[in-house]
Amino acid sequence: MTTETLRYGLIGGGMMAREHIANLALIPGSAVTAIADPDPVQQALNAQAAPGAALLGDADALVARNDIDAIVVVSPNHTHFDVLQRVFAGRPRPLLVEKPVVIDPAQGRQLAALAATWPAPLWVAMEYRYMPPVAALLEELRGGTAGRLRMLTIREHRYPFLEKVGDWNRFNANTGGTMVEKCCHFFDLMRLVLQDEPVRVFASGGADVNHRDELYNGRRPDILDNAYAVVDFAGGARAMLELCMFAEGAWFQEEITATGEQGRVACSIPGPLRLRGGAEREAMIEISPRDPADPQRKAVPVDPALLRAGDHHGSTYFQHLRFREAALGNGPVEVTLEDGLKAVAMGAAAEQSIAEGRPVTL
Ligand SMILES: NC(=O)c1ccc[n+]([C@@H]2O[C@H](COP(=O)([O-])OP(=O)(O)OC[C@H]3O[C@@H](n4cnc5c(N)ncnc54)[C@H](O)[C@@H]3O)[C@@H](O)[C@H]2O)c1
Structure with missing residues (x-):
């Protein structure tokens, strides 16, 4: 560097x-x-x-x-x-x-x-692409550990949206809706893991538990706090997101499982210590071939200084290392505007699917 x-x-x-x-x-x-x-x-x-x-x-x-x-x-x-x-x-x-x-x-x-x-x-x-456990999962999948991918499940069980300056994040009109605001990360990961493009989104969700007793200029927040979203991809693989934002007690915040014809690779990522207390937990990666059906689990260590520098399991640091190389002309832009816009489009389709109760074609 x-x-x-x-x-x-x-x-x-x-x-x-x-x-x-x-x-x-x-x-x-x-x-x-x-x-x-x-x-x-x-x-x-x-x-x-x-x-x-x-x-x-x-x-x-x-x-x-x-x-x-x-x-x-x-x-x-x-x-x-x-x-x-x-x-x-x-x-x-x-x-x-x-x-x-x-x-x-x-x-x-x-x-x-x-x-x-x-x-x-x-x-x-x-x-999120740069969280070390996600990077480890991607490396396994690229190496062919799971074979041709057929299913991808991303589960996030976490704390409610934090308070923001001017409370901008309480309303869909400001955030784009929860499926856009925070789930764009997961829709981006779906495209990255499956190396394919989405064709259809079917989602169900609600604003059921969080922020129900909050009022801003007389208006109650309208942001979703739980949802399932199923995404069909052009090549036939399917992905699912499960989001729950009243589950801060979960041991892991994100759990990602990619299953192919020959096996499955999963990773588990703890939420930020700053927002939950207790002791630091290790991220895990699990490699589960079908034959022999003998799963291996191992910890994915991350420098504690990086964990302390943010709420995203060290990923902001690794992203900045790569952005820096692109900025200096030494490397490519790895997350392009097109990637960003596709993640927004998938999130918006999920919001629309929830609002209308039907699958939305992309
Ligand atoms: N990548 C991630 O995982 C991640 C995590 C958290 C937030 N974010 C994103 O970062 C952005 C900021 O989120 P945050 O959590 O810091 O919110 P925040 O409310 O804590 O901070 C936003 C700040 O922007 C300021 N601001 C408002 N309008 C502005 C303008 N026109 N020009 C300059 N400043 C303006 C506000 O005064 C406030 O201080 C959002 O887009 C959010 O989605 C990304």
């Missing part, structure tokens, strides 16, 4: 921005030079997290600066489209955009047209 210094500017300075700051601090040759956020409380926290960074009020002020080599968009979902247009109006620089890149497919089509002339790397931050 080269140690040439990359100077980052962050647009949005809330919780996830501080995860980016903490992880960039672990990567030699990285500096955060400016953070744009209109919220003074968040900027006070950022003054401590990134001492010396210029604290700016809006994206335009950041885009106008010349001391920034790469931009990270980490503002709320519904602001991404506007913020990206402001970024595109400035000097082309490598760009990392938080998921979901936009909140719906219509915005996505407009963004794709605008981005077509953006000459710098544009990477969508779907970092």
Whole structure:
């Protein structure tokens, strides 16, 4: 890895921005030079997290600066489209955009047209790809351990949505809906694991348990807190997502099982210690051939410093290592705008399927 210094500017300075700051601090040759956020409380926290960074009020002020080599968009979902247009109006620089890149497919089509002339790397931050247990699962599958894949199950059992600045995440109009907002990660993993494209989504879900006693300007949150989504892929494989956001007691937060004609590979990922207490738990990978039917389980160790630097099992660090190489011209963009938009489209189809009670064709 080269140690040439990359100077980052962050647009949005809330919780996830501080995860980016903490992880960039672990990567030699990285500096955060400016953070744009209109919220003074968040900027006070950022003054401590990134001492010396210029604290700016809006994206335009950041885009106008010349001391920034790469931009990270980490503002709320519904602001991404506007913020990206402001970024595109400035000097082309490598760009990392938080998921979901936009909140719906219509915005996505407009963004794709605008981005077509953006000459710098544009990477969508779907970092679950880079969790070490997920990377280990992908490596096994690529090596042929399970044979031709037929089924993929992703289960997330976790804590409710956290409180956000201005409570933006309580409403579908801001987030794109739970299937877009957080499940875009899992729809992205489906495409990545199966190396195929989805053709149909059938989902069932509800807003049944969480946030029922909350009111914002007299409105109750409308975001789903549990769902099943079944996705058919062009090549005949099928995938299923099970999401439950009132299951923070689960030992593992995510469990992913890929089953092929010759065996199955699974990984299990604990949730962030910061949000559950107790002791650190190890992620696991399980390799289960059909013949001999003798499953092997082993731990997937992750440096505790990386676990402490965020809520995503070290993945933000590994994503930044790869983004850095792309930004310096030493590697490809691994999560493209097209990947980001397809994950949004799958999430939007799942939301539509739930709302209408029917399968949605992609
Ligand atoms: N990759 C992941 O796993 C992951 C995890 C958490 C959040 N995220 C994404 O990161 C983004 C931010 O989420 P968060 O958890 O930090 O939310 P947050 O509410 O903690 O922070 C968002 C910040 O953006 C600021 N902001 C609002 N409008 C802005 C604008 N137009 N320009 C600049 N700043 C603006 C707010 O004042 C706030 O400080 C969201 O898109 C979210 O989906 C991704």
